[in-house]
Amino acid sequence: MHPRLTSTPAAATVFTMVLTQGPVSRVEIAKRSGLSSAAVTKAARPFIEAGYLEELEATERTAPGAGRPASPLSIRPEREFFCGVKITHEELIGVVTDLRAQPLVSAHRPLATTSAEGVVSALAELVAELLAADPAYGERCHALGLAVSGDVDKAHGVVRYSPFLQWHQVPLARLAAEATGLIVTIDNDVKSLTVAEQWFGDGVGTSSFALVTVGVGIGCGLVVNDRVVAGAHGVAGEIGHIPVGRDEPECHCGGRGCVEAIAGTAPLLAAARAASGDASLTVEAAIDAAHAGDPAVREVFARAGHAIGLAMAAMANLFGPERIIVTGDVPGLASYGLFEEQLNRSFAAQAFGAAADCRLLLRPRSFEQWARGAAAVAIQQHFTLEGAPLPGLRSAGSEATGATREGSGSQRPRRLTK
Template sequence: MPSPTGAETFPAATAAAAHIFTAVLSHGPLTRLAVARRTGLSPAAVTKAVRPLIEAGYLVEQAGADPETRPALGRPAALVRVDGGRALFLGVKLTGDEIIGVLTDLRCRILLSRRVPMGDRAPRTVLAATADLVRELLAEADGYGVRVAGLGIAVSGDVDRAEGVVRYSPFLDWHDVPLAGLAAAATGLPVTVDNDVRALTVAEQWFGAGVGLSDFAVVTVGAGIGCGLVVHGRVVAGAHGVAGEIGHVTVDPNGPPCHCGNRGCVEAIAADAAILARIRETGGTEVADTAEAVERARRGDTDACEAYARAGAAIGRGIATVANLLGPARVIISGEGLAAYDLFAEQIREAFAAAAFGSAARCDVRTRPLPFEEWARGAAATAIQSFISAPD
């Protein structure tokens, strides 16, 4: 399945040019002077980098002026913006039982989306279903008249983006799957594979609640507890690719065992499966799924309420750990678990306030419900990121 119009190289040949393009992508339209101020580069360097991007059609000039840089006299400087229709990208989010795919433009705006059931979680089966979904999206992309320049795939767990390998995904039970290479061979597209929460964090940094912030975190609650970190303007993976794993921060040494091998991790207390296990343990009754657990808690069931309160306290302590270590300006809470947020919001706030040290308590903690299509959009954002990154 080759891309519709063949391969092409993005004309940003240097890291500075890629940095300039990213600034316009996130904050544009901007004047060249505003770009220089945001990137810390000289106006001459900005002008030199912008020219080939305009000639190639990735940036376009438009009339108007940025109020921050409007000259007191003379003609207003022209603005530059990203032409979103210049290239298309695909993003795929893999859950434990579903594959969600989106087609986006260069500005990561979702043009269409599709969902298919996963069924068998074996890598070969998932890859075949993903390739079929990509084939369907590529066929629809033909109608836009521009090429699909890359595919991003977001997977939970320990993902080595540089190598394109899923080291360990607990929900899929995958170990050392070279997903990027397999997907590239199956689809004919350049493929970027990343941890799903990090991918979502890229999208939030460029286009969401993290725009303009140099330091923030995204914490996701639901089937697992994840965390993406942005420090000094960069999404952090760490030396081994697992930075931000607050789901495996121990908050109760005597707590329940976690699949990672430790006890009392945030995830072992606050993930959906852990909440269901707690209700069964304390109440001695079966609970079918999360929807039933939520319904019981809202009805005032003591065991369900206790399980959610306990989960909220664990999440709050986990967020406080992030705030104490990194001092982010904002923590964005998202994930499918937000459907039950009213059941543990108070405990999150109280535990965070109690555990946050000093000024770390000033961190802006806010919720942002995002469907899985937005997670797939995050995967597309990583593909865009790879596309515009300079070879060096």
């Protein structure tokens, strides 16, 4: 990315509006953003000259009876590529995406160790493999996004604490940049997925929404007034650590009764084993037993749904999102149907007033989509000014939402195999 293209608020506004809502005419950009037509033209020109934007054939007039038809601006999605990697305690999942965060190729790499040095070494190998899939990737991919669970200091590129990796104060951005030669942005994995939904998914057209993830942990990303909320310490939205179980059970965070200590994969499996009397029960077997009607195991999933529903209601009462997107990994989402009824019931009972009308959307996401979230954060870092909200989403309407669906990630990426 040319370093001067998004050096002004007008440039960032114009480009991100076309990226997330385009194709869109200059006249419409001016209307939605409040910029003058001259300012829009001036801001768009360098992007057109650098090959990031193109003018499509004129399709509409600026106004009834007006002069020549408007020529919509559109993104050239393969002008630049981005690499995104989701880091788990078991493996790395990586993708290369285009400018619209559409995954083009993906690969997995198991981890032999969770030490920072071992993970970074495996990361460098995975990135090299991904970029070698097409000569264009190596030529036009300069940025890497990393998504990690836990407490991540995005501004300083440091993983302050990741419970599943057992990392403390790891300068991941610097280590990864040295190993790959790319510009590296790191963020919490749930916040990364939230950015992808805000820019290219079910959050488009919504000023305030929440993303709740169900799986190994229970996470939440928040968007308020078009901004992803990180909070003063970068941990805003941690509904997994809202206490809903009184004094029990103990959570890995040191607290007690946390949602995550009840509904996370590991504690849920432990409870299912205790309820069934089968110490060898797997998560998949627990899900099968519950679907088959085992009342004790079904009660375990209902308790998890109750805990998540209470936490979601508390969050909805606090900031009143227009919608809550519920997603997660496997087996988290595979078990969703088992606690969906209880989750909805507990949410409706605890949500105050009109907060109970908040729309709940179930959106299963593969791990490749979490890696896509990491790439989306890298895209955002490149094309917006730090701290600036995504402009004009509420005024975009259904037309903008439809336009961005092409890049929503529904198409499966090409999978690299050994």
